[in-house]
Amino acid sequence: MQHDSRAPIRKALALFIASVGPAATAVAAETVELAPVEVVGTTPLPGIGLPKDQVPANVQTLSSQRLREAGGQSLAEDLQRSLPSVNVNEIQGNPYQADVNYRGFSASPLLGTPQGLSVFLDGVRVNEPFGDVVNWDLIPQAAIATLALVPGSNPLYGLNTLGGALAIQTKRGDTHPGGEIELYGGSFGRRGGSVEHGGKRDELSWFVAAEGMKEDGWRDRSPSEVGQLFGKLAWSTATTDLALTLAHANTDLIGNGLVPESMERQRREAIFTHPDQTKNRSTLLALSGSQWLSDNDQISGTVYVRRTRTRTLNGDGNDEYEDEFEEWADAGFPAGEGPENGVLNRTRTDQNAAGLALQWSRIAGAHQFAVGVSHDRSRASFRQSEQGGELTGNRGIEADEDEEQVNSLLGRTRTTSVYATDTVALASTVHLTGSLRFNRTRVINRDRMGDALNGDFTYRKLNPALGLTWQAAPSLTVYGGFSQGSRAPTPIELGCADPENACSLPNAMAADPFLDQVVTRTFELGVRGRIAGNMLWNATAFRSTNRDDILFVGTGGSLGFFTNFGRTRREGVELGLSGETGVLDWRVNYSYLNATFQSSACMLAENNSTEGEGGCPDDEIRVERGDRLPGLPTHSLKLGLGWRAADALRIGADLLAYSSQYVRGNENNRHEPDEDLGGRGKLGGYAIVNLNADYKLARDWTLFARVDNVFDRRYATAGALAENPFVGTGNTFEADPEGWRREQFIAPGTPRSAWIGLRYAWKGL
Template sequence: MTTCSQLALAAAMMAGGSAEAQNAMPPQAAEAMLEPVEIIGTTLLPGIGLPREQIPANVQTMPAQSLREAGGVSLAESLQRRLPSINVNEMQGNPYQADLNYRGFSASPLLGTPQGLSVFLDGVRVNEPFGDVVNWDLIPRSAIASMTLVPGSNPLYGLNTLGGALALETKRGDTHPGGEFEVYGGSFGRRGGAIQHGGTRNEASWFLAAEGLKEDGWRDHSPTDVGQVFGKFGWTAGVTDLALTLTHARTDLVGNGVVPESLLRAEGREAVFTHPDQTRNRGTLLALSGSHWLNDSDQLSGTAYVRRTHTRTLNGDLEDDFEAGDDENGALNRTATRQNAAGVALQGSRIAGAHQFALGASHDRGRSNFRQTGQEGELDGSRGVQPTDDEEEVNELLGRTRTTSIYVTDSVALTPAVQMTGSLRYNHTRVISDDRLRPNAPGNLDGDFTYRKLNPALGFTWQMSPDLTGYGGFSQGNRAPSPIELGCADPENACSLPNAMAADPFLEQVVTRTFELGLRGRLSDDVRWNAGAFRSTNHDDILFVGTGGSLGYFTNFGKTRRDGIELGLDGETGSLDWQLHYNYLRAVFRSSACVLAENNSTAGRDGCGEDEILVSSGDRLPGLPAHSLKVALSWRATAALRVGADLVAYSRQYARGNENNAHRAGDEFGGRGRVPGYALFNMSADYRLGSGWMLFGRLDNVFDKRYSTGGVLAENSFVGPNSAFAADPDAWRSEQAVAPGAPRTAWIGLRYRWGS
């Protein structure tokens, strides 16, 4: 029996709850009775999976075509346009360095952002070992076959799955045969292209892809250069399947961050605060995965991988210790981080009557070599930093992480209509830090910490009728502190991430517990709907607390909570495909504490220190809008022409540094502490020219809306005439800095497909 047949028969057995009835007929007859069902993998390894209707959560999927139609420069931008409960903050100022927020949890490439989502490519976790960050620029977008967004603290997805997991599957030659080539160009010097080809011969298959993008950027001094290659080689013989995945990327990203609102008014939205702010990434992944059916009921699967990432940053900043009369007012901070990761995972799956079991184990290792230097300089007329002194080494750290996990899950049909799924996962993590700059010296960065946690999950689905299903469940996940967080956790020795670290206290691991319930169904064969609610509570949450300038430190902060409601409606009406999603999110602190926020107008009140604010239970977390609305339409006007449109709208959000939600503008403080809401309208079209040729185009932010995706309360030192540097720090002004969104952007391209 083929793997697809096994999946179909397994789905029928689990849906019907009667293995005996299915076994009483030939497999071919059982398969003939089945309607098409969408199978969702319940673990990261190749396995049997479950029909989507039997998953006790609001799982979202997106195939490659939907991802393409969503548009967007980066993967994060595309996902926010189509998936509910996602918003993006572009605090770094580059689309490939966006913070992706899902249900109030983040996956970000920026150190200092609390990470709460795990991201996987072909079953391999791509959160980096050093800070759990996600480098979106290293993910080969043209090679993605499908995407699954799993909500909640699902323990089967391992560490860092606090708010959800994003599982990306890549294309294979046996599922995506033929070739495709495209080139495109447009606004702000954007030009790019991609080529891919897949095929099979006997038991072997292959899929190869390469893509590149360059642009000058719409802001000053903000070019982008991205190059990616991908290869996947498969071998399938009967009940055995093997796949070897290879990815490599080289990118050069310049994102010059947030800008004080006064500079935007004076110089326009293209302005930058200081520059350069450059990140160069080199990443390689090699992964081998396989599965083998022992018989009609038992399957073995496994994955082994190695990853190499080399990141170099160059940041032009103000001199943190600048005083009136100093000659140097700027600094160039450089870092080099080499990260190596490797791991192996094994899993056994079994269908036994009304049960579907999986038992697995994994071991992952990460090794990070971090080196940082500083160089004093002077700010020029464009607010760029010109070096005046020699480089000095500031830190050199070796961080190692080791995680061993075992897990078990069982999905059982309690009745023909009720399905129960239970899971357990035990994680054992060790985090070791070695200070290479100050070995064996008092106060160095040496540390050795061990974290253990047993995480459960339990959920139910109830098919009340063929067109109505209810679901509900509980799940728990954990995240161990990363080497960067343990190396920057002392409020007396704040860090300039990722530029400085000091000997620090122990941090507790984050534990998240999630409750979720909802309904989903069909109004007709072509119209689907869903309505759900969730609550996720973080215990010992790890937050990065700013102390002024680029300085800050990591600390545990009691409890935080995310409550939300998700409503969705999608369908097909003749030649029109459409979807409508509304989401409400209430992300709040559930503990009280004094935290540093010197640029908040309420600093020094409520019994806190001079530069501190009192954050109380019920205050909203910054960077997260409460309301979001997403509408998408795709109209097949003719057999050759498709026209698409989408609307993304968000309510206002609080700026970082205004965690107490109490900042007010005044004589000494600028900005409201809030970033206004906004709505963006985008359009796309493609036209088939014939013989495999297609013309396509995209117009983003059609009405050229002026908006910002996030904000922070900061100090502005450029307050003189023509925004010149003020040599007297007493003249500097606290105000709100924002991450301006891209203006109207258009591009057009040509695509050719053959052999598909």
């Protein structure tokens, strides 16, 4: 199949130009009342900040009120509902374990997933040291004051900022005085609540929050429990600010993953195998502060320690069953026996991280600059074990062997960074921003079961950024820029990077050779403005290209290894319009994303109808330049509407609509189903509608409710081509692999569900 790589660019530019023209004309034709200036931070640490119109990127911000109105159970759901270019893959089937994709880059809790977004909580990076994963269940939602989604490969946010950075700021007693108590319950046996309180006395302020949730889950055998505790003690004067933060979380999540389409059609709540349990326990202690040295100079810094404990238990089919079956068959199945068809996989990951950062910010004439240094180090202990057993009638695992340890790895990382940024006013309406960051990362792996995984690697990179903003009119800003970011390979990738010792799974580690770090370069061009007072609009075109991207490449026989693949690209357009009209507030966001491979390779995909073609070995497919990346819809549309029906009643609705997407295993986009191979290799597009309402019963009491997926739309957010050994209407295990069905597995979306709750709020002094 031939691909015209220029066609998506022409489409993106056409959409971009079409959106800018009418809006610019409307701005020129009308006198617009100036709005208050919104100031945003430009680094993870507190600084002087820049007016948003001087930032050369489409930065999106959300307040705690906007997050509440989104109505999602988890932060991942809130981000999807509120921000353009964000979509979620619910691969685990749990709202707290979603893959969050922004402009085609991921922040995921799953080891082995290429991570492309960095996440910060009060200036502390919360991507876990082992694998750069993001555990959304460990972020204290009740304590979030604001968040900013910074697009592009901004080097100021350090490693892993390939597609963007999410900077979260938490509440304080001097900014959020008073408190509230909230209780709710509803579908899936979900019940939960939160309590928060903030106060201030003289220079001292305090804020505490606690929240918890338990549910049975809407799918079979899917209970979960989340508990979070947050506290902040701050001392502030006119020139000094100090804050001590403690965040603790303890969660027990069940996410039973993908299910064959044939099972899902029989029963919507069906799961494939079980259990699939993840237990997380995390504690963060951070001390941050800032000091004004003069009217133009500020020093700020952060010191932190963080500890995370993760335990997983997965009941799976035996990956070696087919090979073992052939051996038993050749031996004539002595005594009527056969190979074990199930296995319990366990992992134990203990991570300790600590770091410090220091920054000097200064305003000097036409310049506003910041210079900083940071050092982060971590120690991660990873253990993996297996326990053979048999699949039961309900597709659980009954272990009948002793537990056997298969991997034991100790990984240490040390990263030292120096960065600088300067925004200079070339004219009163023109601002140029330049940034640089140098990273030095050392990754040391020690194999505690031998020496195959031993390794000591050092990565260095200088990443620049340059951007320009022009305020063409009081209500019209034009901006554009270039940025470069990088990420070092994770231990999970380094542990499976040798073609001579290929792996059957990304987390089944083998020998440990060198991998190059991934480097991403992003170009962004956009305009934003205001029409008729409260109506805001924006239009942005972007292109991000990954060089030395790390992908899992097949070697034949269902094996493969991580390697520096070549290049991938994400490019597209974001269009947004929002405003208030009388008793209505509304927003419209559209995104176009063209995410493609830009290099050719053979990749493991044994259940694709084209496996073995294009010069690739059996069980592999040929991926060509222009093939679309799986799991990413091309088009997305998000509509939001709020109606103040009365002084005491507010009703809100939102619509999320996504176009089709390819599934994993169909990276070449060429799979065609036949009598032996099921599934289209593609998921259909879908649209869901959510409703929410708040009614003030009295001055301090609010009754609230929400309904998700109002029309009970049946949809899937992710998928993969795989083998299903359970056949027949009873889904019984087929002992002979020749009788297994190769079909499409999906991550089914949540059915219609509803919750109701009560909130009591009181004001502070």
